[in-house]
Amino acid sequence: MTRSGLVAHCVNFCRVLRTRGVPVTPAETLLAARTLSVVDIGDREDIRLGLRTVLVLQRDQYPVFDAVFDEMWGGGSLDGHSARSRTTQPPPNQQRARVTLETWMRGEDPTREQRVAVRQASDREATGRRDFATFDNEQSAAFERLARRIARRLALRRSRRWKPSRRGARMDLRRTMHGSLRTGGEVVALEWRRRKIRRTRLVAICDVSGSMELYAKFLLQFLHALQNTFARIETFVFSTRLTRTTALLKHARWEQALSGVARAVTDWSGGTRIGTSLACFVEHWIDLVDRRTVVIVLSDGWDTGDPEVLGAAMEQLHLHAGRVIWLNPLMASPDYAPETRGMQAALPHVDLLAPAHSVESLEKLVRHLAI
């Protein structure tokens, strides 16, 4: 293969990698071409290791890279392989499924252990504890306490960074020295600094569809308590479509708040369209979410829509949020496994899957909320 043929092949290789889920940028494609001039292009292993170093961003991508490399660069000599490469791209849907499948099957997902651990904890406590489904108003005080704990936890989260302040924990020597120059080297005013407060925000999206009937009211009560103790939270509910409830829940009294929400949500206890509801959130509200935001989805994962829509929406959420937590009341049951198609589509984009059937289970959540 000629030198220019080789470069063309390399560019094509980058394109195929992109379709298989290894996001190669044009800059990296250029770098790949440069790489070919500093490795031995007569040696396949040199090319493989070289291109892999340059094109792969993380370990997860090694298997896909190696597979595509084997398909496109053949064994031994490099002649005559560029023609074959054009036929090696599977249709887009298949590729997507394959990438997801691969991520899933490798099972090295760092959050997985966490998920299992939380789950086991819930199994133990499920017996003998009261479900939300069976309890009444007496627990609203417990909710308020919990909400206050969460609010405190999020409010007092101190950053490692320092900022100037009038009074503070430590002296800011640098600014003090600078200030002293104005007074001929005499330190007149001491400057102080203190830790910045890290501002975590919450976005809660709660499923109030038919299948969640038993839990929706109680989860809403939890959100109501949160909404009234913690300033930086946005709440949404959905069944078949999404409704923003931040303002509605801000009523001091729970009964009023509930009736306000009930009036605004017309499809209460209807069917479930998690995917389209979350997609709607992504379309209209994603600006509420940044790296300092914890997104909490409260739902049982019974989705009647297309799981791909749900997967794509969750992927977007995960991309923007600092953490994505899925609270599933069904996890109270010891033999629950997240096997619904909806849950399956969402799981790869969830940092923490936890139960939400009792006040105790929600209390466990507190430590996962601060980022």
Added chain:
Amino acid sequence: MRPEIRRIQDVMERESYITDRQVATAVHLAIALGKPLLVEGHPGVGKTEIAKVLARVLDTDLIRLQCYEGLDVTTALYEWNYPKQLLHIRLEERGAASLDQREHELFSDRFLLKRPLLAAISHEGKAPVLLIDEVDRADEEFEAFLLEILSDFQVTIPELGTIRAKERPMVVLTSNRTRELSEALRRRCLYLWIDYPTLEKELRIVRTKVPGLAEQLARDVATFMQSLRQAGLSRTPGVAEALDWAAALSALGAEQLDVAVVRETLGCIVKDEDDLRTMEQMLDEGRLAAMLSLS
């Protein structure tokens, strides 16, 4: 194989860093393309060692920045030496210098504490190797700042002006993946994942680093480590543990691995209480023989 890659591999082995082609290729590319190299892998597989060996190979200085949560610009980049400045002001109190002159003097090179990043940028002579160790431990803000440094290799100090690197340092970053690094940082770097070594590689490492060890024992150690990593411990031991263990066995004058010897030296390889219990149990069940018969 490109001769440079072979040469790197040879020199690294001469420095008794047992390596493979993948590592040598990555190092070669980092040098040839002038890009930072991000090395990821489990603890104890020799990530940090790459930078050290590289500095020796290139015959240049190694400047190391150890990252930790809360690392900030004053510890990573520069800080003014305040006590010295104060002292200076006192001494010069009666001097005739004008305020401008004094300020100029006060914020000069003499009073600047160069932290690793600035030290690497303002390094005189041959470009150094800059090791940014465990970058995953620093927080995201610091990572963003690092990106800026890595793209320009220049720093602006308000009182002094802009300092630019004469020659770009060769940068190696390591990460244990305790936190996902930003994509922007990854894109800036070449990437290398170092896995646990294969049996052959580990055997060579043990032989090279603990030369006093009997051949059969070295083989047993390597085999045992390989099967131990499959045992699902909560802290999988790395190469560093294998070497500690081999050194301990050598010091004890052990001749072969048996249950008593393993039990005695367990602390070298297992460093977690739960794992220790698991191991004790495995030994009680007589599974040592099985763990040694991998090969």
